[in-house]
Structures are given as C-alpha cells and as structure tokens.
Amino acid sequence: MDVKEPIVVYGKKKFTEEEYLQIEKASSERHEYYQGEIFQMHGHGDLLAMSGASYRHNIIFSNLFSGIAFRIKGKSCQPFGPDMRINIPENTLYTCPVLIEILSPSTKNNDQGEKFRLYRDIPSLKEYILVDTDLVRIYAFRINSGGHWELEEYKSLKDQLSLVSIEGIIPIADIYERTKIPETAD
Numbered sequence: 001m002d003v004k005e006p007i008v009v010y011g012k013k014k015f016t017e018e019e020y021l022q023i024e025k026a027s028s029e030r031h032e033y034y035q036g037e038i039f040q041m042h043g044h045g046d047l048l049a050m051s052g053a054s055y056r057h058n059i060i061f062s063n064l065f066s067g068i069a070f071r072i073k074g075k076s077c078q079p080f081g082p083d084m085r086i087n088i089p090e091n092t093l094y095t096c097p098v099l100i101e102i103l104s105p106s107t108k109n110n111d112q113g114e115k116f117r118l119y120r121d122i123p124s125l126k127e128y129i130l131v132d133t134d135l136v137r138i139y140a141f142r143i144n145s146g147g148h149w150e151l152e153e154y155k156s157l158k159d160q161l162s163l164v165s166i167e168g169i170i171p172i173a174d175i176y177e178r179t180k181i182p183e184t185a186d
C-alpha cells in the first residue's frame with residue numbers, strides 16, 4: 001500500500017466525513033481519510049502488480065487471514081481484510097482494519113509512526129502487529145497492564161507469534177510460508 005499526497009481531483013482540499021464516504025462508495029480505488037483530507041492508496045490488492053513485495057504481501061495476507069480465521073472459529077470476533085473500513089472518532093481517521101499491517105518499503109515508515117499513533121486512539125486496541133516483507137521480522141506492540149506499549153520482536157521461522165487479543169498462536173513459518181523471504185539480510 002502506497003499512500004500518496006492528498007488528492008484534489010474532486011475540486012477541493014477539505015472534505016467532510018460524509019463526502020469522503022460518498023466518494024469511496026462511488027470509487028473503484030481505495031482511499032484513506034484524515035482530518036478532512038483524502039489520500040489515494042496504491043498497491044493493496046493490485047493483482048496486476050504481482051511481483052516483488054506485492055506478491056509477498058498477498059501471500060502473507062492469505063497466510064495470516066486463514067491462520068487467524070482458523071484460530072477464532074467459534075469465538076465472537078470476526079477477521080476482516082483490507083477492504084473493510086474502520087473509523088476512529090477520536091481523531092477522524094478512516095482506514096482499513098488494522099490489527100495487523102503488512103509492511104512494504106513505501107509504507108513502512110508511516111505504518112510504524114504516524115499511523116500507529118492514530119491507531120492508539122482506539123480505546124479497545126490491545127496489540128498492533130507489523131509484518132515485514134523483506135526479512136522474517138514481525139513487530140508485536142502490546143499494551144501492558146500499566147497502559148504502556150511494549151514491543152516484542154520475532155526474527156526466526158522457529159518462533160511463534162502470540163496474538164493476545166484472540167488468545168492464539170501462529171507459527172512464524174506459517175505466516176511466511178511460500179514467500180522465500182530470508183531470515184537475515186544477505
């Protein structure tokens with residue numbers, strides 16, 4: 001997912017939330033909304049660009065989605081893919097559901113920085129997972145009993161990712177299966 005500068009093709013720079021939702025409903029492309037601005041997103045779900053990070057991104061997404069769906073079977077929660085929007089009223093961000101972000105070179109800094117800051121406004125958010133697509137590397141940010149975020153890093157295919165929010169464990173090897181992503185930089 002590559003988030004571009006705010007789009008102005010609709011003839012103005014600031015939009016209401018209602019205008020954003022109308023634009024999204026009519027658009028074949030996906031956008032994010034933040035504080036009146038609409039940002040065009042590229043790279044998520046682009047089936048024509050199935051090389052490099054995009055191909056890896058899609059495999060990781062499939063592996064994670066099926067792994068999570070299997071582990072929450074019979075529970076009251078529901079996994080959603082990148083086409084479902086969530087709204088964080090505390091800061092007006094409209095974006096895709098984000099318990100887990102699959103990183104790409106173009107989004108890595110935003111996902112680890114500003115976007116994570118915005119997501120922390122979600123009162124029920126307990127963990128935020130970042131999955132690298134260049135190396136076997138997963139960053140799990142979890143809120144502790146004192147209300148502070150802590151980081152746990154996974155770097156080996158032998159590790160197991162603990163998803164506290166769903167009370168499940170997914171082997172790192174399962175997440176990276178069929179990606180040919182190395183454990184260390186060559």
